[in-house]
Amino acid sequence: MTDLATLAEKSETTFILALFVDLNGKPCAKLVPVEAVHALQTEGVGFAGYAVGSIGQEPKDPDLMAIPDPTSFTPVPFIKEGLAIVHCDPHVEGKPWPFAPRVILRSVLQRLHDSQGLSASVGAEVEYFLLRRAADGTLVTADPGDNAAQPCYDARGVTRMYDHLAAVSRAMNELGWGNYANDHEDGNGQFEQNFEHADPLTTADRVITLRYLVSMLAEERDMIATFMPKPFGDRTGSGLHLHLSLWRGEAPVFPSEDDARGLGLSGTAYAFAAGVLEHASALQAVLGPSVNSYKRTGAVSTTSGASWAPRFPTYGGNDRTHFIRVPDAHRIELRGGDGSANPYLAIAAALGAGLDGIERDLDPGTVGGDNGVTRASLPRTLLHAVDALTADPVVCGALDAAVGDSGLEVASYFAGLKSEEFLAYHSQVSAWEVERYLTAY
Numbered sequence: 182m183t184d185l186a187t188l189a190e191k192s193e194t195t196f197i198l199a200l201f202v203d204l205n206g207k208p209c210a211k212l213v214p215v216e217a218v219h220a221l222q223t224e225g226v227g228f229a230g231y232a233v234g235s236i237g238q239e240p241k242d243p244d245l246m247a248i249p250d251p252t253s254f255t256p257v258p259f260i261k262e263g264l265a266i267v268h269c270d271p272h273v274e275g276k277p278w279p280f281a282p283r284v285i286l287r288s289v290l291q292r293l294h295d296s297q298g299l300s301a302s303v304g305a306e307v308e309y310f311l312l313r314r315a316a317d318g319t320l321v322t323a324d325p326g327d328n329a330a331q332p333c334y335d336a337r338g339v340t341r342m343y344d345h346l347a348a349v350s351r352a353m354n355e356l357g358w359g360n361y362a363n364d365h366e367d368g369n370g371q372f373e374q375n376f377e378h379a380d381p382l383t384t385a386d387r388v389i390t391l392r393y394l395v396s397m398l399a400e401e402r403d404m405i406a407t408f409m410p411k412p413f414g415d416r417t418g419s420g421l422h423l424h425l426s427l428w429r430g431e432a433p434v435f436p437s438e439d440d441a442r443g444l445g446l447s448g449t450a451y452a453f454a455a456g457v458l459e460h461a462s463a464l465q466a467v468l469g470p471s472v473n474s475y476k477r478t479g480a481v482s483t484t485s486g487a488s489w490a491p492r493f494p495t496y497g498g499n500d501r502t503h504f505i506r507v508p509d510a511h512r513i514e515l516r517g518g519d520g521s522a523n524p525y526l527a528i529a530a531a532l533g534a535g536l537d538g539i540e541r542d543l544d545p546g547t548v549g550g551d552n553g554v555t556r557a558s559l560p561r562t563l564l565h566a567v568d569a570l571t572a573d574p575v576v577c578g579a580l581d582a583a584v585g586d587s588g589l590e591v592a593s594y595f596a597g598l599k600s601e602e603f604l605a606y607h608s609q610v611s612a613w614e615v616e617r618y619l620t621a622y
Contacts, residue, residue, distance in 0.1 A: 183251035185222040185267065189215050192256040195263030199226045199247050201271050202282055202389055203234040204595055205470070206523035210266075211247070221249055225272065235598050236271070237280030237591065246272045250283075253386050259352045260397050268386045279583040280591050282525035286382060288582035289529040293536055299434065303528055304378035304424035304512070305388050308520060309395060310370045310412055311342065312405045320412065322370035323404040329369070331485050338365040342372065348398050349374055349391075358387060367485050368416035378424060378512075381532070385524040388421070408520030410469065411476040415484045418477030419520040421468075423531060426512040427453065436510040442548050444498055445510030454496055454505050454513055455545035456538020456575075457531060461494035461504055461517065463573030465559055466566035467530040467580070468518040470599060472606040475562050477519055491516050493558050497549040504559070517559070526580065533579025564603045567596050 189197065199221060200210040211226045230238030230245035238245065247269035256265040271281040278284055293299050311323040322328070327338050339346065346363045353360035359377030366373050374395075376387060392408060399406035411418035427434040427449065437447035446454075457464065469478060480488035489501060496505035496513075506514040518527050537543075560566035570576055570592070577592035584591060 183254070185249060185251050185254065186215075186218045188251060188254045189218055189265065192254075192265060193258075193263060194256055194265040196261075196265070197221065197249075198264065198266045199249055199269050200266050200389070201247050201269045202523060202525070203236040204280065204282060204523060204526065204591075204598065205235045206282075206389070206521070207234050208389060208393060209233050221267075222251065225249065225269070228271075230271075230273070230278075235595075236278070237589065237594055238273075243274055245278060248272050253383075255356060255386075255390055257352070257390075257394065259348065259355070260394065266390060266393070268389070277583060279581070279585070279587060279589050280594065281583075282523050282529075283382070283385070284583045285580060285591065286385060286525040286529040289532050289536075289579055290381060292582060293532055296536060297539060299427045299429055301381050301528075301532055302378050302426045302428060302512075303381045303384040304376075305384050305524060306373060306375060306420065306422040306424075307388060307391055307395075307408075308366055308371060308373045308419035308421070309392075309406050309408050310368065310419065311345065311372060311399060312370060312407060312412070313403065314405070320405070323399075324370065327365075327369045331367075332365055332369050332371075333367040333485065335365050339363070345398060345402055345404070346372065346374065349395055352394055352398075353391070366417065366419075367487070367489060368413065368418075368483070371417065371419065378426075381528045382525075385528055388524040410471060410474045410519035410521050411480070412473075414476065417483050417485060417487070417489055418480065420477075420490065420516065421518040421520055421522045421524065421527065423515045423518055423528060424508075424512045425453075425515060425528075425531060425535070427535075433511055435512065440510075444507045444548060446507065448542075449539055450513070451545050452538045452541075452543050453535035454507075454538065455543035456535045456541070457505060457513075457515060458494045458496060458545055459538065459543060460534035460573055460576050462557070462560055462566065462569035463576040464530055464534055465517055466563070466570035466596070466599060467526050467576065468515075468522050469566065470523065470526075470563070471519075471521040472563050472603055474519050474521055475560070475566075478517070478559055479561055490519075491559065495549065496545055500549070503549070529582065530576050530579045533582070534575055537575045562603065563599055567599045567603070570599075571596050 225246040253268035435450040
């Protein structure tokens with residue numbers, strides 16, 4: 182068993198952020214001094230679950246105990262000297278809490294192994310905007326020179342943000358994540374920083390950690406880093422693209438030299454993709470879990486010329502217009518997710534949908550098409566996505582993966598949260614409504 186105290190001593194850690202996220206992906210933590218590291222490892226640290234946010238508790242419920250996973254121990258001295266993060270699995274009364282996203286993902290991974298003897302590897306592309314507030318309070322691009330009509334991959338834009346991008350890159354590489362590229366994305370002020378794939382739990386932990394690092398390092402330079410899916414109506418939105426592959430032991434399951442469809446995939450890979458496509462509408466409630474998400478997937482184009490967000494559940498080869506892109510025979514890229522997605526839930530739901538495809542031996546249809554069957558567009562709003570979720574027992578089953586015989590209903594709770602979120606948004610009177618209706622009648 183990895184010992185937290187030993188890890189802290191070797192890394193000269195003096196304080197540990199014991200961290201987990203709620204269903205919305207909000208990072209919650211307590212700052213634990215290294216002098217209390219033994220108690221942290223053996224007992225965890227307590228939280229009032231209702232105060233955490235969306236994690237299935239009421240004020241009357243017993244404490245949520247965050248039990249650290251020492252394998253996730255991450256020193257972050259580039260944020261604060263002596264600081265480290267450890268990701269935790271929330272427990273209640275000694276049992277893993279079924280509403281905790283990390284616990285849900287663990288359960289889906291166990292189901293994948295028990296059903297098919299498979300494990301998974303996941304890569305994630307994290308996109309975000311760097312902004313500032315102008316004197317009048319409006320959000321503006323942090324780099325005033327970043328105003329080109331097509332700024333994607335602009336060497337000058339990357340260079341002007343060199344200090345920030347280099348700081349994030351060095352942090353990732355010091356942590357052993359294997360940062361291999363940092364680029365200006367399609368929107369003014371938008372960037373992406375990539376790291377190597379890993380097992381699903383590690384990748385989800387790293388997405389949460391990276392969001393934290395990017396936000397803190399941006400603040401040091403008086404900038405706002407936002408992972409909001411679409412902060413500007415006329416710019417490309419920010420995705421969280423997931424690269425998924427399956428393994429049996431050390432052997433990859435997706436590649437095949439005998440593939441008449443031409444993508445180099447095995448029957449298992451096609452069945453997995455078919456499951457994701459069949460459950461795409463329900464998946465969007467998890468992949469795009471905010472009202473703002475549907476401004477991204479609903480966009481037809483942007484000032485740069487394309488939205489880069491899928492509108493239909495199709496699949497194809499190295500073609501970024503599809504819901505599932507197949508860049509090579511070793512993986513599929515799921516492009517429906519955005520910056521508001523909780524990575525634990527997004528990965529769990531996607532693997533659950535793919536597993537259903539394998540278990541039922543589903544056919545994804547013609548590459549690049551619908552095989553004569555018209556597939557409806559992806560949900561147009563969060564409310565439509567929630568309706569699709571509640572009607573889909575497979576995706577609900579992935580969210581409920583850890584409930585066992587407890588009688589708890591995570592999927593129903595999540596759907597309720599998202600319905601309330603949409604209705605709270607819908608109850609606001611917008612400038613668009615005033616402009617359209619004020620003198621229309």
